[in-house]
Structures are given as C-alpha cells and as structure tokens.
Amino acid sequence: MDEDTRLFDVEIQLLLEGVFRVYQHDFRNYASASLRRRVRQAMERFSCLSISELQHLVLHDRRVFAQMLQYFTVQLSELYRDPGYFLALRQEVVPVLKTYPSVKVWVAGCSSGEELWSLAILFDEEDLLERTVFYATDINPEALRTAEAGIYPLDRIAQFSSNYREAGGRHSLSDYYVAAYDAAAFDRRLRRQAVFADHSLATDSVFSEVHLVSCRNVLIYFNRSLQDRAIGLFREALVRRGFLGLGSRESLRFTAHADGFEEVVPEHRIYRSK
Structure with missing residues (x-):
C-alpha cells in the first residue's frame, strides 16, 4: 500500500x-477497498476536495448524512437474483419449513426489497405465506421505504420475469404486480406478513428466533471481524437446525462460526445450523 492510500484510509x-x-x-x-471507492464517489457527489471537507458536511448536516447512507450501503439487487439460490430454497428448504406450524424468516440487509418480495412470492406458491412472518431489516431508511412500497421501474420487469422462471416460478410474474405509469407495483397482499425495521449487523442484537436467515451479498462488504459478528447473530437467531442462505461470493469457510453449520446446498451457499 502506498503512502497516499494509507493516509486516505486513515x-x-x-x-x-x-x-x-x-x-x-x-x-x-x-471492507477498506469498497469504502475507498464509495467515499471517492461521495466526495465527487458533494464537490469535496478532501475527506475532511466531506466530514464537516456529514457531521454538521443530518440531511447530508442521510444522502451519504446511499454510499455507505449498497442498493444493488433484483428479483430472484441468482435464480438457482431460490430454486434450491424451494426444493431443499421449504419442504422442511412446511413441517413447522409457523415460520419466521429474517431477510437481513434487505436493501430495496427485491429479495423480500421474491421470498414472499415463493412462499405464496408453496402455500406457506399465511403462516410465515418475514423480518426485513436494513440500516438505510430510504431503502426500507422502497422495500415496503414494492414499486419498481417497469424496465426492470423483463429481467425479474426471466429470473422468476429460472427460479422455478409456477405462474407468470405478472400475476403478482400491477403496471402503471412506467412502474410495477407488487401485490400488497404479499407483504401483509412482513415487518420492516432498522437493524444494524454492526451494532444491534438478535430480536427474534427465526427458521431461515437470508443475507445475500452483504457480508462481502464487511471485514473479517464484522463478518464473524454478523454470522454470530444469525447463529444465535436460528432455531435448532435452522437455515442460513448467503450470497454467491460469500462463505462460512474460515469464519469463527464455520463449525456451527453444515452445508445443505454448497453451490448456492445454503447452510443449516448444527
């Protein structure tokens, strides 16, 4: 690491x-590399020549901080992203969840809600929606509002629909939304069982016992110690033999909690607590 980068990190x-x-x-x-990139983007956005100038704006104006959350958190998702993951949930996890009289699912780092709506549709098709409570959490209030609204640009629907079919969807995705004014609004019936809440994997504690934690493409932005903390929260929240799903570039290997889980569908990063 050169001197300029080291000072930038400081x-x-x-x-x-x-x-x-x-x-x-x-x-x-x-993770440092991700932070460098996003702080530079924020400096450009707010026309700051130095981090100290950006710091002054952020610490003295809550509105600027609210905008900075868009840079600190990554809002990049789509319905049924990595369709194989959702197909594996349908085939390997849902049959086990059906054996419980009621089910709780934690979508951690839900971002703008695409994963939550994907799971809600999947659970509806598996006749599991009405006895499931979904906890959708994130630290970004703007993202939570988008997630709860369930309204997305119409030009994204073609990709959503393709993913849905690959994920084993049993109908047409259009059965679940109404299109108007260049946007698609998903059926609010699907979110009656959902609770949207602010929760930080860096500072907050477990809030409920759950049967499935789905936290995808969040841990890749954490360093090792924060990854261990987050996985520890998931392990604490899961019922005995509960399930954990991670993103395609994430793994429990080499973490402090690797011995606490067994692989269920390794290629799609689905685990079960021991």
Missing part, C-alpha cells in the same frame, strides 16, 4: 469514527 477511519459518535451508525469494520 482519513476514512476518522470520518467513520465521527459518523459512529454522532449518528450511532457503525461502518468502521467495512
């Missing part, structure tokens, strides 16, 4: 320490 840590002390949001253990 300034980023000062910014994140200030954010934690003022707003109680903890990004201090996010």
Whole structure:
C-alpha cells in the first residue's frame, strides 16, 4: 500500500469514527477497498476536495448524512437474483419449513426489497405465506421505504420475469404486480406478513428466533471481524437446525462460526445450523 492510500484510509477511519459518535451508525469494520471507492464517489457527489471537507458536511448536516447512507450501503439487487439460490430454497428448504406450524424468516440487509418480495412470492406458491412472518431489516431508511412500497421501474420487469422462471416460478410474474405509469407495483397482499425495521449487523442484537436467515451479498462488504459478528447473530437467531442462505461470493469457510453449520446446498451457499 502506498503512502497516499494509507493516509486516505486513515482519513476514512476518522470520518467513520465521527459518523459512529454522532449518528450511532457503525461502518468502521467495512471492507477498506469498497469504502475507498464509495467515499471517492461521495466526495465527487458533494464537490469535496478532501475527506475532511466531506466530514464537516456529514457531521454538521443530518440531511447530508442521510444522502451519504446511499454510499455507505449498497442498493444493488433484483428479483430472484441468482435464480438457482431460490430454486434450491424451494426444493431443499421449504419442504422442511412446511413441517413447522409457523415460520419466521429474517431477510437481513434487505436493501430495496427485491429479495423480500421474491421470498414472499415463493412462499405464496408453496402455500406457506399465511403462516410465515418475514423480518426485513436494513440500516438505510430510504431503502426500507422502497422495500415496503414494492414499486419498481417497469424496465426492470423483463429481467425479474426471466429470473422468476429460472427460479422455478409456477405462474407468470405478472400475476403478482400491477403496471402503471412506467412502474410495477407488487401485490400488497404479499407483504401483509412482513415487518420492516432498522437493524444494524454492526451494532444491534438478535430480536427474534427465526427458521431461515437470508443475507445475500452483504457480508462481502464487511471485514473479517464484522463478518464473524454478523454470522454470530444469525447463529444465535436460528432455531435448532435452522437455515442460513448467503450470497454467491460469500462463505462460512474460515469464519469463527464455520463449525456451527453444515452445508445443505454448497453451490448456492445454503447452510443449516448444527
């Protein structure tokens, strides 16, 4: 690492320490490479020539901090992203969940809600929706509002529909939304069982016992210690023999909790607590 990069990282840590002390949001253990890229994007967005200038704006104006959350958190998702994951849930996990009288699912780091709506449709098709409670959590209030609304640009629907078919969808995705004014609004019946809440994997505790945790493409933005903390929360939240689903580039291997899980569908990063 060259000297300029090292000093840049020091300034980023000062910014994140200030954010934690003022707003109680903890990004201090996010992966360095990702933070560098996103802080540079934020500096460009707010026309700041230095991190200290950005820090002054963020710490003295809550509205700027609210906008900065878009850079600290990654809002990149789609319905049935990595369709094989959802097909594996349908085939390997749902049959076990059906044996419970009621089910709780935690969608951790739900972002703008595509994963939550994907699961709700899947559970509806498997006659499991009415006895399931979904907890959709994120630290970004704007993302949570989008997730709860379930309204997405119409030009994204073609990809959503393709993913849905590959994920084993049993109908047409159009059965689940109404299109108007260049947007698709998903059936609010699907979210009657969903609770949307602010929750930080960096600072908050477990809030419920659940049968499935789905946390996809979140851990890749954490350093090792924060990954261990998050997985520890999932392990604590899961019922005996509960399921954990991660993103395609994420793994429990080499984490502090690797021995606490067994692989169910290794190629799609689905695990079961021991």
